[in-house]
Amino acid sequence: xxxxxxxxxxxxxARITIALYRISQAMNYLLRERGKVRGLSPxxxxxxxxxxxxxxxxxxxxxxxxxxxVSYATASDVADALERKRLLQRNPLPTxxxxxxxxxxxxxxxxxxxxxxxxxxxxxxxxxLPDTDQEALVRATQSIIRYLQVRGYVKVYExxxxxxxxRRNAHPDDPRGPHHCAYVDAPLPEQNTYLECPDFTxxxxxxx
Ligand code: SF4
Numbered sequence: 369x370x371x372x373x374x375x376x377x378x379x380x381x382a383r384i385t386i387a388l389y390r391i392s393q394a395m396n397y398l399l400r401e402r403g404k405v406r407g408l409s410p411x412x413x414x415x416x417x418x419x420x421x422x423x424x425x426x427x428x429x430x431x432x433x434x435x436x437x438v439s440y441a442t443a444s445d446v447a448d449a450l451e452r453k454r455l456l457q458r459n460p461l462p463t464x465x466x467x468x469x470x471x472x473x474x475x476x477x478x479x480x481x482x483x484x485x486x487x488x489x490x491x492x493x494x495x496x497l498p499d500t501d502q503e504a505l506v507r508a509t510q511s512i513i514r515y516l517q518v519r520g521y522v523k524v525y526e527x528x529x530x531x532x533x534x535r536r537n538a539h540p541d542d543p544r545g546p547h548h549c550a551y552v553d554a555p556l557p558e559q560n561t562y563l564e565c566p567d568f569t570x571x572x573x574x575x576x
Contacts (some may be wrong), residue, residue, distance in 0.1 A: 388512075395487060402486045406479065407453075411436055411446045416455065416480040419472050422525065423565045427470045434523055434566060455479050514570070525564035528556065532569045 371382040371389075399410040408416070418435050419427055426434075433443035447470060450456035455476035461467040472480060494502065516522045528534040528549070534556075538548035545557035551567050 391490065395490060398486055398489060402483065406482060408479075409446075409449075411438070411442075412450055412455075413483055413486065415446050415450060416472065416476060417483060418564075419456065419470055419476070420480045421564050423560065423563045424469075426566055428468065429470070431566070432470065435525065437523065450476070510570075523566060524568060525566050526568035526570075527564060528561040528568075530568075530570055531565070532571050533567070534561070 370376055371379075371385045376382050377386060396410065399413055402408075403410055403413055406413075414436060415432060418432060422431065422435065425431075429440060429443050429447060432447065433440045436443060436446070438446075447456055447458070451458065454473055457471055457473050458468045459471055461469055494505070497505070513522060513524060517524050528547070531551075533549055533551040535548040535550055537546050539555065540546045542555050545555035545560070547556040547558070547561055548554070549556050551569075
């Protein structure tokens with residue numbers, strides 16, 4: 369079966385797959401066009417947004433390679449290019465000089481702020497749908513993403529609030545943070561709970 373063959377698009381699942389493909393083409397187009405304006409490649413745009421929103425511990429070349437789903441060498445090349453543009457800097461970890469962390473420079477922070485709205489047109493199209501359609505889309509797309517995630521085609525980064533390992537207000541008086549991550553068994557300051565984490569594991573929907 370081939371969803372690219374128009375005859376096969378009589379199947380509903382093929383029509384939906386083609387629709388998702390077209391949406392991904394539109395996203396790539398928007399990233400490329402913004403990149404032309406800002407002088408950045410789509411990978412560089414994704415890197416700047418990754419460094420802005422990812423959990424601090426994963427802001428490394430390895431973490432970037434995971435996020436972009438590319439090799440370590442390719443991620444390193446992307447970081448080099450951003451470093452040359454003075455948007456990114458490499459900082460050895462104070463507690464272990466062998467570990468190099470990536471961070472946005474002030475200019476990089478500014479540049480990433482200029483990229484925030486790159487996919488707004490897609491959200492505008494979604495926001496125009498009736499509530500019931502949006503709710504159905506949330507359920508359906510989450511289920512598709514879970515299927516793809518289990519097979520290793522996509523890595524999902526999400527923030528703590530919907531994660532199985534998140535223990536809200538586990539130790540409210542702890543100066544290191546009131547919440548707790550049971551995955552790494554460490555306290556979580558409030559602001560870190562709004563960052564994206566590759567270890568995010570969704571809360572299982574309740575079975576009835
Ligand atoms: S594993 Fe879950 S709770 Fe822990 S930092 Fe990641 S998202 Fe937050």
